[in-house]
Amino acid sequence: MILFRILCLAFLCNFAFASSAVSQQVALTIDDLPSHGALPPGMTRADVAKSILKTLQDAHAPKVYGFINAKKLEEHPEDMEVLKLWRSAGFPLGNHTYAHLSLNASSADDFDQNVARDEPTLNKLDVVMEGPTVAAVTVRVAALLVTLPPVT
Numbered sequence: 566m567i568l569f570r571i572l573c574l575a576f577l578c579n580f581a582f583a584s585s586a587v588s589q590q591v592a593l594t595i596d597d598l599p600s601h602g603a604l605p606p607g608m609t610r611a612d613v614a615k616s617i618l619k620t621l622q623d624a625h626a627p628k629v630y631g632f633i634n635a636k637k638l639e640e641h642p643e644d645m646e647v648l649k650l651w652r653s654a655g656f657p658l659g660n661h662t663y664a665h666l667s668l669n670a671s672s673a674d675d676f677d678q679n680v681a682r683d684e685p686t687l688n689k690l691d692v693v694m695e696g697p698t699v700a701a702v703t704v705r706v707a708a709l710l711v712t713l714p715p716v717t
């Protein structure tokens with residue numbers, strides 16, 4: 566019984582010290598800019614973006630990354646305003662692949678090419694990144710994992 570109590574105490578101490586020693590961070594991101602889903606009646610994409618940005622600013626949110634799929638601008642070039650509003654608000658933009666490819670349906674090379682194809686739009690918006698953006702890294706890592714043989 567004493568051994569059980571010692572083990573329980575050791576477990577609780579380990580849990581308490583471990584949880585106080587580890588700081589956690591949360592990143593807020595908005596994916597699929599400049600558009601996702603149907604528009605509410607009577608609103609434009611810019612209206613939606615302004616509402617999101619105002620809400621984030623009113624809540625004193627830290628910089629929130631907007632991750633873009635530039636292919637959406639082919640059909641709706643006017644939605645570039647959404648991305649400009651994002652930058653004007655002081656929030657960064659990142660690469661979410663050009664066409665939002667499915668990892669399950671694409672090769673690693675397809676992903677790399679799709680990430681690269683998103684970059685010119687980011688460059689037009691004066692998005693300065695050192696190295697690949699977070700989403701691009703995530704996509705590349707995920708694509709590499711897809712190409713690895715399964716662990717047995």
Ligand SMILES: [Zn+2]
Nearest residue numbers: 596597661665
């Ligand atoms: Zn997405």
